[in-house]
Amino acid sequence: MNYSATVKGKSFDFRDLRTLLAKASPRRAADELAGLAAVSEVERAVAQQVLADVPLRQFIEEPLIAPELDEVSRLILDQHDAVAFTPIANLSVGEFRDWLLTEDSDLAAISAGLMPEMAAAVSKIMRNQDLIAVARRYRVVTRFRNTIGLPGRLSTRLQPNHPTDDARGIAASILDGLLYGSGDAVIGINPATDNLDNVYTLLNLLDEIIVKHQIPTQSCVLAHVTTSMELMQRGAPVDLVFQSIAGTEAANRSFGIDLAMLQDAKAMAEALGRGSVGQQLMYFETGQGSALSANAHHGIDAQTCEARAYAVAREFNPLLVNTVVGFIGPEYLYDGKQIIRAGLEDHFCGKLLCVPMGCDICYTNHAEADQNDMDTLLTLLGVAGCNFIMGIPGADDVMLAYQSTSFHDALYLRQVLGLRPAPEFEAWLERMGIFDERNRLADARNAAPLLGNFHGLPKA
Amino acid sequence: MTDPWFTLRQFTQARIAQGRAGCSLPTSALLDFQLAHASARDAVHQVWDIAGFAGGVEQLGLEPMILATPVVSREQYLQRPDLGRRLAQSSRELLATRANQTIDLALIVSNGLSSTAVDEHGLALLHTVVAAYAEHGLRMGPICLVANGRVALADEIGAMLNARLVVIIVGERPGLSAADSLGMYLTYSPKPGNTDAERNCISNIRPPTGLSFKAAAIKLAYLSEQALRCGFSGVALKDDMPERLTEIGDVALQKCKLGSESAL
Numbered sequence: 001m002n003y004s005a006t007v008k009g010k011s012f013d014f015r016d017l018r019t020l021l022a023k024a025s026p027r028r029a030a031d032e033l034a035g036l037a038a039v040s041e042v043e044r045a046v047a048q049q050v051l052a053d054v055p056l057r058q059f060i061e062e063p064l065i066a067p068e069l070d071e072v073s074r075l076i077l078d079q080h081d082a083v084a085f086t087p088i089a090n091l092s093v094g095e096f097r098d099w100l101l102t103e104d105s106d107l108a109a110i111s112a113g114l115m116p117e118m119a120a121a122v123s124k125i126m127r128n129q130d131l132i133a134v135a136r137r138y139r140v141v142t143r144f145r146n147t148i149g150l151p152g153r154l155s156t157r158l159q160p161n162h163p164t165d166d167a168r169g170i171a172a173s174i175l176d177g178l179l180y181g182s183g184d185a186v187i188g189i190n191p192a193t194d195n196l197d198n199v200y201t202l203l204n205l206l207d208e209i210i211v212k213h214q215i216p217t218q219s220c221v222l223a224h225v226t227t228s229m230e231l232m233q234r235g236a237p238v239d240l241v242f243q244s245i246a247g248t249e250a251a252n253r254s255f256g257i258d259l260a261m262l263q264d265a266k267a268m269a270e271a272l273g274r275g276s277v278g279q280q281l282m283y284f285e286t287g288q289g290s291a292l293s294a295n296a297h298h299g300i301d302a303q304t305c306e307a308r309a310y311a312v313a314r315e316f317n318p319l320l321v322n323t324v325v326g327f328i329g330p331e332y333l334y335d336g337k338q339i340i341r342a343g344l345e346d347h348f349c350g351k352l353l354c355v356p357m358g359c360d361i362c363y364t365n366h367a368e369a370d371q372n373d374m375d376t377l378l379t380l381l382g383v384a385g386c387n388f389i390m391g392i393p394g395a396d397d398v399m400l401a402y403q404s405t406s407f408h409d410a411l412y413l414r415q416v417l418g419l420r421p422a423p424e425f426e427a428w429l430e431r432m433g434i435f436d437e438r439n440r441l442a443d444a445r446n447a448a449p450l451l452g453n454f455h456g457l458p459k460a
Numbered sequence: 461m462t463d464p465w466f467t468l469r470q471f472t473q474a475r476i477a478q479g480r481a482g483c484s485l486p487t488s489a490l491l492d493f494q495l496a497h498a499s500a501r502d503a504v505h506q507v508w509d510i511a512g513f514a515g516g517v518e519q520l521g522l523e524p525m526i527l528a529t530p531v532v533s534r535e536q537y538l539q540r541p542d543l544g545r546r547l548a549q550s551s552r553e554l555l556a557t558r559a560n561q562t563i564d565l566a567l568i569v570s571n572g573l574s575s576t577a578v579d580e581h582g583l584a585l586l587h588t589v590v591a592a593y594a595e596h597g598l599r600m601g602p603i604c605l606v607a608n609g610r611v612a613l614a615d616e617i618g619a620m621l622n623a624r625l626v627v628i629i630v631g632e633r634p635g636l637s638a639a640d641s642l643g644m645y646l647t648y649s650p651k652p653g654n655t656d657a658e659r660n661c662i663s664n665i666r667p668p669t670g671l672s673f674k675a676a677a678i679k680l681a682y683l684s685e686q687a688l689r690c691g692f693s694g695v696a697l698k699d700d701m702p703e704r705l706t707e708i709g710d711v712a713l714q715k716c717k718l719g720s721e722s723a724l
Contacts (some may be wrong), residue, residue, distance in 0.1 A: 010521035029539050104509055118636035162472055169472035175465060186571035330538045365634045366573055371493070394485070396494060401635030406475075413676070429643025441480070446464050 001058055001411040005050050012046045017054070022048035022301035024124045029304035030332040033230055037301075048053060048125050052094030052160045056085075057179040059117045067300045070249045071259055074091055075089060076115055079245045083423065085113025093121045096121045100134045107138045111354040116247070116307035118366035119349040123303070127159055128341065132384040139385065140356040142319045143278025146184055146216045148387055149356055154419035156410045157322070157358070158183035161399035165192045167205055173211060173393050179445060180407035181414075182391035182437055185426035186240060186283065188220040198407070199223045200236050203339060206238035211313040213432075216424035218319070220276075220283050222242065225257055225265045232268050240283040240319060247308025250296030266316050274341070277424070282318035283354040285360075286310070287325060288342050289332030302332065307349040314355050320388065321355045323347070326363040327376075336373030339363060343377045347386055358388035371395065371403065371426055382413040389413075416441055461486040473637055476679035493636070500634035503576035505534055508607050513569070516583045517603050522590065525602035527551040527617070529609055537608040543612035546652075547617065551606075555620040564598040565684070566623035566650070570609030574631030575642045577666070584675045585629060585642055585665060592677035596685060598625075611645045611659070618650025625684055625693075628649040632663065641666040644676060648682055648693035660687070 002012035016018040020037035024047035038044035059219060060080065067073045078167050088096055088110055099105050100122065123131060132298065141149040148155045160173030160228035170189060177183050187210070189202050201220050205221035217237040221228075225243040243262060244255050262282070269281050291297040291305040300308075306323070313321045323346035326339040333339045342360050349358035361377045362368035395406035413419055420426055422441050427434035432450055436442040463477035485493070511598040514524035528548040531537045537544055547555070569586060571578045586603065601621045606613060611628055615627065618626030625648055632641040647654055653716040660683050664670040682701045687693040 033540065033542070122640060123485065160474070162474070166471065169474070172468035173474045173476055174467075174470045175468065175686050176463075176474075179463070179465070330543050334539055365497070365636070365639075366504045370497065393472075394478055394489070396475050396493065396496075396636045398473045398635075398637060401637075403636065406485075408483060408485055410482075420566075441483075451465060 001062065002056070002114060003050050003054070005046050007042070007046050012043060012050070014047060014050060017062045018300050018304070018446060019059065020047055020051055020297075021055070021064075021121060021124065021304050022299070025301045025303055026124065028288070028302060028332070028338045028342065028405065029334040030292050032213065032296060033331050034302075035293050036299065051121055052092060052097075052125050054093050054120050054121070056088060056091055056093065059115050059121070064117060064300050064304070065248065070298070072247060072249050072252070072308055072312060075259060075315060079112070079311060079315065080115055081112035083113070084110050093118070096448055097125055097130070097198060101130060105354065108132070108354075114352055115348065116311045116353060117304055119352040120304040122348045123345045123348055126348070128344050128380070130346040134330035135351045135384040138351050140351060140354055140387065140423045142186065142280045142356045144218045144275040144280055144319050145277060146422040146423050147277060148185055148200050148319065150423070151385075152418065153187035153422055154170045154184045154386070154410065154413060155358075155422050156391040156407075157185045157320070157388055157423075158187045158189070159390050159392045159397065159404070160187070160390075161190050161397055163192060164196055165189075165202060167201065170202070171206065171209070175450070176393055177407055178450060179434060179448065180213070180391070180411065180439065181421060181429050182407045182410060183215070184217050184422040185388035186218050186220050188222055188242070188283070190222045190239075190400060192229050194223050196227060198232060199227055200231055200234065203231065203236045203238060205311060214428070216422075216428050218225050218382040222283075222285075226259060226382060229265050229268055232272065237274070238269055238272065239266045239274050240281050242283045242285070244285050244290070245309050246286065246290045246294065246296070247312065248291050248296050248298060248300075250298075251291040251294040251305070252312070254294035259312070262316055265335060278315055280319040282316045283320045283322070284313045284316075285320050285322045285324050286313070286346070287323055287328055288346065289328045290341060292332070293328065301311040303345055306346055307353070310350050310353045310355045314353055322357055322358045322360055322388075323350070324360040324362065326367060326369060327400075328359065329364055330367040333367065335368035336363070336370070336376070339367070339369055339373060340377045340380065344380060344384065347384055349380055356387050359386055360390045360404055362390070362402055364402045374403070374405060374409070378409055378413060379416070382417045382419060400447065411441065461488065478514060483690045485597060486540070496636040499576075499639045500636060503574040503631070503634040503639035506575040508571035508575040509603050511606050513578070513582060514605055517586065517605070520583065522586075523602040523633055525604050527604050527606045529606060529613065534608070534629040541610050547613070552620065555617065558601065558621055562622040563601040564688070565593060565623050566604065566614075566615055566621045566626045567617045568604040568606060568609070568614050568626065568628040570606045570628060570630045571705065572585040572630035573611065573633040574639060574641065575640045576634070577631035580640045581627065581665065581667070581673070585711050586675065588673040588677040589627075589629070589644075592681040593684070596681055598684070612654065614647060615650045615652050615654045618647065619652060620682070623650060624648070625687060626675050627684070629679065634680055636667055637662075637671065641670055644680055645678065646687065646693055648687040648691070658692070658713065660691065660693050
């Protein structure tokens with residue numbers, strides 16, 4: 001297919017579909033670093049016009065990476081459901097945008113017919129409000145020990161990291177988070193080291209807390225999938241299996257994984273049967289720029305690579321998928337504007353591909369961003385119906401040295417948008433005297449039984 | 461204003477038990493955060509007075525050599541890490557004048573992602589490191605000073621100086637709790653194209669709370685000696701330094717992952 005246009009007497013030629021996608025991408029540092037970005041605003045706008053006229057079918061006929069070279073590409077083609085694709089099969093990218101924005105279009109019906117590149121393509125010609133409006137209409141609900149993603153609900157990952165994995169320090173942050181109503185998506189620790197004994201100790205700590213206080217939530221230590229597999233064999237209490245994933249086989253290889261390994265890990269964890277209301281137990285993290293940083297992007301722009309990672313995610317029916325949007329640094333997403341845009345794109349594409357999207361709304365100190373930008377993205381994602389966000393004491397992760405969202409931030413979002421925790425967790429919070437029946441912190445929570453008998457800590 | 465479980469702060473630097481004003485942070489906690497972030501931001505964006513630093517190097521009795529990368533601004537430095545990994549042409553020509561000698565060790569200092577760290581600790585660390593190397597009798601080249609450098613810049617400089625080992629002292633990405641942390645990266649047989657797996661890292665050098673200059677210098681000299689003896693550096697080089705020599709080395713090694721992520 002020919003991708004070209006003449007605008008005001010000037011002609012623009014785009015070599016192939018992936019070049020066109022990259023040139024049509026809203027501006028971001030990663031694509032500029034990779035040398036893929038439009039060289040002018042006009043080139044970008046023209047690329048978007050050309051992209052809008054591309055038939056969706058073209059993405060089936062012109063794979064961005066040859067399937068024989070890349071197992072993610074093979075997976076995407078295998079996943080594609082021609083029947084589900086039928087209602088949109090004759091649309092162009094631009095017509096697909098119009099279709100999505102129509103109030104009565106049935107997103108759930110076409111999701112299995114969507115390839116990630118189609119979702120990425122249409123996102124590139126959508127404004128922020130379009131990304132929000134479409135994502136808001138669609139919920140992806142998942143279950144393990146509670147129900148995440150229901151309408152009117154917002155969950156949080158309680159992230160109690162500590163620079164040396166000190167058990168008391170981690171327990172202190174967990175207690176703080178629970179007393180602020182955080183932790184229904186997962187209580188998830190990024191370990192300081194992937195050392196087996198260390199991770200085993202942390203898994204036991206989390207399991208004891210959850211069992212002792214009968215908290216309807218799940219735990220995770222975000223170690224490499226091979227570490228989790230080894231520990232499951234040793235009998236460790238693994239609720240969720242974590243792994244960072246990306247949108248190309250080569251990038252996944254740089255993470256030390258492939259699809260078969262993820263399948264093995266999932267089967268192993270399912271055999272443990274630790275869920276109560278469901279058995280969705282994979283927890284994936286992603287982020288624009290990961291394929292580029294692994295030098296494994298195949299000339300594909302960062303956002304399209306990211307959408308392809310969701311095709312990997314959906315293959316494993318995950319409980320949680322988290323785009324860690326600003327962690328990677330300013331050479332990928334330079335400022336608050338780029339981080340906000342990327343967060344909305346990721347959430348939108350994930351939803352379209354039927355992935356339970358959450359977002360680590362975050363930035364590093366060398367990015368041109370601050371907590372006000374996080375407030376903006378937090379509010380927008382709340383409106384867009386994001387499944388979960390992070391809860392970190394004071395938004396300051398003292399292990400990973402970056403800033404995200406705090407327990408307080410989640411309370412803010414609950415208050416301004418009327419969003420409640422997962423129903424099972426909400427009932428627990430009320431039972432424990434932490435929340436009142438109006439979705440607010442209870443006045444009596446300082447007398448909460450949790451505080452009096454929290455395992456391993458001296459009484460306050 | 462804080463919560464009754466504030467005493468648990470003894471177990472973690474995390475911002476727990478901050479209390480609340482409605483759903484938000486109390487004013488003092490909010491402003492504490494803003495100040496910490498401001499310190500980190502200033503550390504990233506502050507201009508490094510490299511001439512002043514060179515004067516300090518001379519006062520230590522060492523020879524400074526000021527080099528440059530093609531980076532033209534701090535903004536560009538942050539967006540183009542590839543430019544921070546190579547030398548400007550003028551600097552290549554300057555180094556070429558030194559190409560006829562062979563040295564054991566090339567030492568480089570760059571502000572990296574924290575000018576504050578280099579300003580506050582750079583000279584003292586350099587002094588301690590040079591003293592530790594002197595005990596081992598290693599031949600050193602000039603002290604190369606480069607603004608806006610990344611870790612891999614050391615490969616090109618080390619290669620041009622015919623150094624067997626190269627060490628770069630670099631300002632680490634500031635966190636909220638520490639904006640003044642230095643890291644040191646050691647590479648054996650430096651040449652453009654070295655991978656990160658071929659480097660050893662000593663991170664979180666930031667007395668009095670982080671690693672002390674002395675502990676860092678002892679560790680570096682030990683790793684250097686091992687690298688020269690084994691003929692390689694990086695993940696393959698086991699850090700089996702006797703315990704009595706370490707101070708809080710474990711903490712430093714643990715944080716390497718983060719340090720490398722931010723400065724590379």
